[in-house]
Amino acid sequence: MKYLICAFFSLALAAEAKIKVVTTTPDIAEVVRAIGQDQVEVQSLLSGSEDPHFAEARPDYILKVNRADIVCAMGLELEIGWLPKVLGKSGNSTVQEGGPGSCFLGKSVTPLDVPKGIIDRSLGDVHAHGNPHFNLDPLKLAEGAQEVVRVLSVAAPSQAPVFQKNYDTFKKSMTDLHAQVAKNLPKVKVMEYHKEFTYFFSSYGLESAGSLEEKPGMPPSAARMAVAAKMAKEQNVKILLASPSAPHKTLERFQELSGVKVVTVPSYVQNKGQANSIEALQKILGKSFE
Template sequence: MFRSIFSLLLALGFAVPANGWAKVKVVASLTDFGALAREIGGDRVEVVTLASPTQDPHFVDARPSFAVDLAAADLLIYAGAELEAGWLPPLIRTANNGRILPGQPGHLNVATVVPLREVSGGSVDRSTGDVHPQGNPHTWVDPRNGLRIAVAITQRLKAIDAEGAEVYEANLRDFARRLGDKMREWKERLAPFAGTKVIVYHRSWTYFLEWAGFVEVAAIEPLPGVPPADSDVTALVEAQRGAGVKLVVAESFYPSERVRFVAERLGAKALELPAMTGADGTTGYIDLIQRIVDRVAGALE
């Protein structure tokens, strides 16, 4: 009987897991959330990520295949605070999947499970840039938030797949132990540089810098998501001259010439950092934060 059912499912195009249970299908907007889902879910989950780790997550080309993935998803994980507002909502509507709608166990808005910075409220006028009145959405680069997100993923997976609860809890404990050990190591390495003044291209690093004990003094963008004019860059350099800025930080998808110009004029170091798991060859969430810490400490040592 089982063999005939197995053959029928294969004929209909369904994959039957070798372990005998149907895997929880997780779709993550960003690779970091996908990496955390794999940490917790192990071989009980099948994870698909939408945005590439080397592209600006504000601006993602919505492929038709994304809607297909969302239609089959048991759990959707996304940054929230309107980070994906320009591309994810239409895909969710097209997918027409009630399992991943707000209020369901399969809907995880990361912005609701971590403390947000820069919350302003009010309405949004996109003509003035990627303004996020609900708060800065780049939360995952703070490893404390990485743990909070992992806890939330565990809760969702247990609600969706109660039979796997013990597995998810054990995986969470293991991840929390490994991350905790690393966090102590990272803090010790960064401690000599506490108070370091940093300029960012985009306010992607607020949470990491706060956790590291650094000071974010300015952004090269005059407004989030608005490319700086020459006059903006000149004004920034004049305002920060003599302020003791040590680092000017950006991701690879932002204009490196602007970053180098500001760094050279201020006698600081220009530093390109990976902001998402998979960028710069990183293989997991802990590896991502390790790479960031290594780059930052290496630039200051």
């Protein structure tokens, strides 16, 4: 009887164990919490203030991934410079790409800016499968969240209906948020420093005059600045959005040359500060146009 009680207690503890999920960004962490709720324990490797293109394969990242049941990333090569190294060094076979604990939200998203023809480094930081910055479109983020439902359901099949129900609630919240932001957003012509606000512009029907970077990931030359400033004036561009990682002197110079309002805003949810949720970030972006 004593052994039966111990065995039952062990099974009860196992049943209550949470699914350990590691995400690359706080945006994804919020998505996982919304869908997994009390079934998951979630931590993000990045705080939201870093540029996820250029993070490092830090030892603490490797340790967290080693202990994870699931690793969720944006995908579409956003984290290609460092996440494969973290996964490879973690020694955790479950979360390797293609494994049962591997989760790339980009697999469920229809991406923008999919390049055509031959792709090489002379084109800059071009992503072969399309623009990975879909987190700034609530509707696209809801698309990507389908991958979270899938991987959580693999980890806990008995909870699959609950995860699907939670997803339906999350999707509706994203649809409602999109409608709320769209209602107050003026339809002006816009630009961006790097193509990380493209999905935001597209989702809300804002006409974009392109990016200040001539090639993704490469600072614009003086000649490019002059051409872009002239074009912005001629096309009556009202605002250029840039993330905090963009070179400030370059942005100041463009504003001087073009007369276009330049606004620096976060492009990811952040653990600290006002942009601490998907909703808060969307509203900050919307207020940039006031």
